[in-house]
Amino acid sequence: MTDDALQAIEASLQKQVSLASYNTFRFDYPAEYFAVADSLEYLATLLQWANAADQPVTMIGGGSNLLICGAISGLVIINRLKGIDAVEHSNGSVTVTASAGENWHQLVRYTVEQGWHGIENLALIPGTAGAAPVQNIGAYGVEVKDVLTRIQVINTHNGSVFWMDANECGFAYRDSFFKQQWKSTLLITAIELTLHKESELTLEYGGLSAHLSEKPSLQEVFELVCRVRSEKLPDPSELPNAGSFFKNPVVSQTAYENLKTRFENLVAFPVAGGMKLAAGWLIDHAGWKGKVRDRVGVYDKQALVLVNYSDISAAGLLALESDIKASVFERYGVLLEREPVLLPESARKLELEQP
Numbered sequence: 533m534t535d536d537a538l539q540a541i542e543a544s545l546q547k548q549v550s551l552a553s554y555n556t557f558r559f560d561y562p563a564e565y566f567a568v569a570d571s572l573e574y575l576a577t578l579l580q581w582a583n584a585a586d587q588p589v590t591m592i593g594g595g596s597n598l599l600i601c602g603a604i605s606g607l608v609i610i611n612r613l614k615g616i617d618a619v620e621h622s623n624g625s626v627t628v629t630a631s632a633g634e635n636w637h638q639l640v641r642y643t644v645e646q647g648w649h650g651i652e653n654l655a656l657i658p659g660t661a662g663a664a665p666v667q668n669i670g671a672y673g674v675e676v677k678d679v680l681t682r683i684q685v686i687n688t689h690n691g692s693v694f695w696m697d698a699n700e701c702g703f704a705y706r707d708s709f710f711k712q713q714w715k716s717t718l719l720i721t722a723i724e725l726t727l728h729k730e731s732e733l734t735l736e737y738g739g740l741s742a743h744l745s746e747k748p749s750l751q752e753v754f755e756l757v758c759r760v761r762s763e764k765l766p767d768p769s770e771l772p773n774a775g776s777f778f779k780n781p782v783v784s785q786t787a788y789e790n791l792k793t794r795f796e797n798l799v800a801f802p803v804a805g806g807m808k809l810a811a812g813w814l815i816d817h818a819g820w821k822g823k824v825r826d827r828v829g830v831y832d833k834q835a836l837v838l839v840n841y842s843d844i845s846a847a848g849l850l851a852l853e854s855d856i857k858a859s860v861f862e863r864y865g866v867l868l869e870r871e872p873v874l875l876p877e878s879a880r881k882l883e884l885e886q887p
Contacts, residue, residue: 632662
């Protein structure tokens with residue numbers, strides 16, 4: 533790319549743009565450079581400019597799993613890549629390909645309307661299709677890794693676009709290589725899911741089966757998940773939040789049994805390697821549910837959700853997070869871990885260096 537072309541790209545970029553409307557906490561911090569990518573070609577061009585200008589790149593989808601706590605240096609790209617394609621196969625499976633900028637809930641709704649099973653339990657999770665693998669989103673016994681087949685990425689250093697198998701991506705509980713070692717080198721541009729025209733519904737988690745008929749339809753499960761989530765979780769467009777703020781901690785069987793002797797009503801679920809504790813229960817019974825201070829607080833219907841009532845800065849929420857973690861550790865001996873990604877990168881590095 534010529535110097536003139538690079539200068540033309542830089543001239544087209546917006547500068548010092550507020551990100552308040554691009555993160556669901558609505559914290560008001562600026563991006564040094566800002567652009568919206570609605571095609572792979574333009575995204576590649578933006579990356580080419582960033583490399584030539586030696587600028588770091590941050591890509592944001594729906595901003596629903598972010599905790600922005602400061603100005604972001606370099607180029608912030610809003611992912612608006614669109615498009616959904618589907619191929620039905622003779623064995624009853626369906627391959628669904630969705631561009632990364634597609635709204636996740638609308639993608640779930642579309643698949644349910646087509647009668648395709650697999651992601652109905654993941655309805656009403658905010659964010660984009662491209663963000664879903666980063667966090668390995670999950671709900672009611674289903675994780676997106678369960679249906680992911682391939683992921684299309686773009687290399688931030690050389691602009692190459694390629695597909696990779698989902699089993700190469702290091703998926704774990706609310707985690708993946710995209711959230712860790714690949715976060716600055718590989719950006720997700722599309723995902724491929726394998727769904728099914730007929731399949732067993734997953735209803736044993738979260739009491740779903742208790743609210744359904746003996747043989748519920750796919751649509752009924754979808755509608756129930758939407759209703760339950762709406763009753764328990766605040767709509768980010770009405771009350772700024774990032775959904776579940778803490779991961780459910782996993783402890784050993786021995787640690788669980790010791791806690792159970794002290795807290796008879798402790799909520800936990802068996803998983804590989806031990807027991808998964810309900811973080812919301814821990815926070816609630818430590819006395820935090822419904823607490824409000826410094827214009828942020830803990831949601832009064834679900835203690836797992838931290839909300840922003842009117843603050844433009846993340847300082848109050850970070851302090852609240854710290855105090856909740858200290859309180860839970862003192863009471864239960866369990867360390868909570870944040871689910872949303874902390875930005876900017878300098879803040880993440882500083883946090884990791886702290887003892």
